[in-house]
Amino acid sequence: MGTNLAKSTSAQSSVSLVIGSGSVKCAAAIGVASVLREAGIRIERVVGCSGGALFATLIAMGHDDATARDMTLRLWTQDITARRNNRALLSALAPKLMGFKASRFGLRDDSLINHRLQEAFGDARIEDLQVPLHITATNFMDGELVDLSRGPVTSAIRASLAIPFAFAPVELDGQLLVDGYVSDPLPISVAIKHGARVIVAVGFESPMMEQIGSAGRFAMQLSSIMSNNLLRARYAFNSVAHHAEVITIIPEFKKRIRLFDTDKVPYIIDAGAQAAREQIDYLRRLLDVDGAAGARVQ
């Protein structure tokens, strides 16, 4: 009886943290995690998709704000996508001649990003981290969401970041994986599947472009429209279908954040913390009520 009580007390004040796709904006999750920590709320599980996978890993490793920020500043710099992969471009123009291979196709050279990930995470494995971690990717052959919860951290993050066309897919255990946002930009379903009752979700819609100045931007706009609609539909479905309590934290950025605005990372983290602080009272009440009533009263 006593041990049961103790168990439920610890379960009471814990949440699952889900970080959706959103490139460098996902750094806001570092701010969210630190506010949760200050409030004495334990993170029992972290789920990350695309850009979110990187920050989910930093949080699962138990890094404090300063360390996570410094690692981000080292990892996420403009030069990681600066080099073109001309071979890939040629193989798309002349597939027969150059031998087109989906597993190698990405318009950007990914050697630097692989190197940086290796430097930051080395041989760390997902199953050895402090907090259970799930990184989501998309199986490119059947289109389904893949939940990576064991294996090397680096290849899982790289797979989750494999934005179609920009970076080559990743072959992992016989599966060809691409960016997780293609199947679910904010994978709260993964947390629900693992029994989460209270979920803190940090999510972002892809920004709409005011100027569509090239065919590539045209395609990007189409993909943003589809993924925003997918985000909303998935979110709506999970809210209606499941009894988990989902608290969404959408940081407001007064400044415009571009893909490689690394200098804005401290600002992004602060914006995340600010947005989390606005929700923390509600979250506390929810966790208290939960403990008292034993279950959520619908």
Next chain:
Amino acid sequence: MVLGAGGLRCVSAFGALSVLRREGIEIDMIVACSGGAAVGYWIAAGGTDIPEGIARYTVGMERSFGAFSYRQAVRAVFARWLGHDPRFGLMKDRSFNAYMAASLKGVRFEDLKIPLHCVAADLHLGEQVVLSRGPVLDAMRASLAIPLLLPPWEVEGRLLVDGGICNPLPVDVAMREGADIILAMGFEDPLQPAIDSGVALVRQVLAVSANHLMRAQFAFHSMAHHAEVIAVIPDFGQQVGLRDLHLIPHLVRQGELATEREMPYLRKLLAAPAQALTEAST
């Protein structure tokens, strides 16, 4: 009747229509996007002879293939020097536009026998746009603006494209318009058997995204609303390209079979209120 996005496959809606007619079931509203808009318009305008409708659809599809636009393709690669045309599409659309303007001249939504709602998407805002008023031409051309192939279409200052990128099977529009029994014909995009070229890669990304979008939206709307939605998802057993016009009889037949499979349930649904009434009166 809700007709979802699906390129040439939308022609199978004629198969569904023939089953409904055989059963004496009337259609009181049509919501359509992408290729479905063409079939939807024909039904809404009071088309009776189904083979004639299929023939017109076939001609329309043929006309929609403009010549490959080398200018646009070159511009796509050298956008920085040549400038980008906001109406981007790899096919020329001038002759198709002329054909559509000629066949839909002066037709307005208000003149149709059955209310029709065409679903398009605002390219800049990413929002769904439902067109149910005014000239049918604008709505149809916008719904048919298959991304990257046919250039977008401007309506009242907004650049519109195929609604499939927002809402590939717009059952929610029918619900909002008060439908209580909805026959929704949707299409899953087939996955590529092998990804051996850049085109196959693009198609795979689009197919995976569109399928997820359709399933997620459908799951939500079925759960959140009280309308009865009968999903008819034909299985064609093969890849269907936009130019596979020779497959049309097969597509129509599969649409018919898929609708027949749902008939027992649909019959029961349509009979239910009548039964309840007679029970109440006795």
